[in-house]
Amino acid sequence: MKYRILTINPGSTSTKIGVFDGDELVFEETLRHSSEEIGQFKKIYDQYNFRKEVILNVLKENAIKLESLNACVGRGGLLKPIAGGTYEVNDPMIEDLKVGVLGQHASNLGGIIAKEIAKDLNIKAYIVDPVVVDEMIDLARVSGMPEYDRMSIFHALNQKAVARKAAKELGKKYDELNFVVAHLGGGISVGAHELGKVIDVNNALDGEGPFSPERSGTVPVRKIMKMAFSGEYTVEEFNKKVSGKGGLVAYLNTNDGRDVKKMVAAGNAQAGVIYQAMAYQVAKEIGSMCVALGGKVDGIILTGGIAYDSEFVGWIKERAEFLGKVFVYPGEEELRALAEGGLRVLKGEEEAKVYA
Numbered sequence: 001m002k003y004r005i006l007t008i009n010p011g012s013t014s015t016k017i018g019v020f021d022g023d024e025l026v027f028e029e030t031l032r033h034s035s036e037e038i039g040q041f042k043k044i045y046d047q048y049n050f051r052k053e054v055i056l057n058v059l060k061e062n063a064i065k066l067e068s069l070n071a072c073v074g075r076g077g078l079l080k081p082i083a084g085g086t087y088e089v090n091d092p093m094i095e096d097l098k099v100g101v102l103g104q105h106a107s108n109l110g111g112i113i114a115k116e117i118a119k120d121l122n123i124k125a126y127i128v129d130p131v132v133v134d135e136m137i138d139l140a141r142v143s144g145m146p147e148y149d150r151m152s153i154f155h156a157l158n159q160k161a162v163a164r165k166a167a168k169e170l171g172k173k174y175d176e177l178n179f180v181v182a183h184l185g186g187g188i189s190v191g192a193h194e195l196g197k198v199i200d201v202n203n204a205l206d207g208e209g210p211f212s213p214e215r216s217g218t219v220p221v222r223k224i225m226k227m228a229f230s231g232e233y234t235v236e237e238f239n240k241k242v243s244g245k246g247g248l249v250a251y252l253n254t255n256d257g258r259d260v261k262k263m264v265a266a267g268n269a270q271a272g273v274i275y276q277a278m279a280y281q282v283a284k285e286i287g288s289m290c291v292a293l294g295g296k297v298d299g300i301i302l303t304g305g306i307a308y309d310s311e312f313v314g315w316i317k318e319r320a321e322f323l324g325k326v327f328v329y330p331g332e333e334e335l336r337a338l339a340e341g342g343l344r345v346l347k348g349e350e351e352a353k354v355y356a
């Protein structure tokens with residue numbers, strides 16, 4: 001039997017959906033959301049109706065019948081830290097995604113929307129390799145302040161999918177090789193993959209690592225403390241400065257790399273500096289993760305939407321190529337990775353894990 005699976009991937013700047021018949025992608029759509037469109041919502045959960053409706057509309061417009069689905073698989077979410085794998089969406093998970101037990105992230109909506117669509121159809125909903133997959137070594141957890149350990153929050157699903165792809169290109173298995181993977185999306189995470197485990201990674205969501213289209217990345221703490229206590233901002237506003245309205249949005253009022261390129265082409269020198277600085281910070285983070293791997297690096301992988309920009313990729317390569325062979329996989333493999341995770345469970349090759 002060929003199982004039909006709806007995959008849902010809410011990212012910070014887009015909602016991507018795919019329909020798979022078995023492992024064959026039969027429909028795909030990327031719905032882009034501008035920072036104004038997204039910015040009107042206070043919390044991620046407030047976007048639930050908006051994102052669900054755009055998904056249902058696009059399926060209807062393309063004559064994809066909901067009744068033909070066997071499962072819904074969503075990208076999730078800021079749950080409690082868990083091992084990688086496929087999880088059935090259950091009530092405790094929905095609760096944690098709704099309240100944002102670890103915070104607000106677009107992918108929190110993946111599990112919620114998948115469950116909502118699946119519920120009415122009496123089919124199962126799953127999530128695969130959520131952003132909280134945690135395989136960090138103890139050394140990497142130490143933050144410098146005993147009150148808070150560093151956390152593993154990153155584009156786990158895509159990072160692992162593209163690392164598997166590069167391993168295949170090299171004729172080996174993912175868990176036989178070491179990679180540094182830089183996911184260049186609305187958020188940017190750079191992970192050190194050692195023999196199939198992500199032993200260190202910048203927590204892209206909470207202000208670590210390079211700045212990105214929507215994230216501030218690492219910022220000077222003392223100066224920021226002053227700002228936080230100034231009374232000028234609510235907690236929500238301040239959170240948005242770190243994640244949502246940081247990075248390119250803060251500097252240039254857009255979360256779209258292509259807009260930035262247009263600004264530069266129109267003679268905006270400041271836009272050029274900011275965009276190049278983002279590449280510079282990514283290259284530095286790659287260097288840092290190569291060190292985490294002790295210099296034993298089989299490949300450096302650049303992926304995510306911004307990897308479509310060959311100029312941006314070129315700036316990173318100029319600085320980081322000496323560290324290892326660079327693989328460029330623009331966009332992401334997330335929809336396929338979601339479908340494959342769902343399929344493994346539907347076919348009985350793997351048991352769905354239970355989130356408690």
Ligand SMILES: Nc1ncnc2c1ncn2[C@@H]1O[C@H](COP(=O)(O)OP(=O)(O)OP(=O)(O)O)[C@@H](O)[C@H]1O
Pocket residue numbers: 010011012013014155184185186187188213255256257258304305306307308309331332
């Ligand atoms: N050709 C291009 N040139 C420059 N930037 C691009 C290009 N194509 C896409 N982008 C940028 O890539 C970013 C989106 O990447 P992606 O689709 O991987 O992110 P997302 O899924 O919305 O969020 P995230 O990956 O953080 O979950 C946006 O900033 C978009 O403008």
Ligand SMILES: CCCC(=O)O
Pocket residue numbers: 012105131153154155156186187188189203204205215
């Ligand atoms: C995927 C978690 C990191 C981010 O969105 O920036």
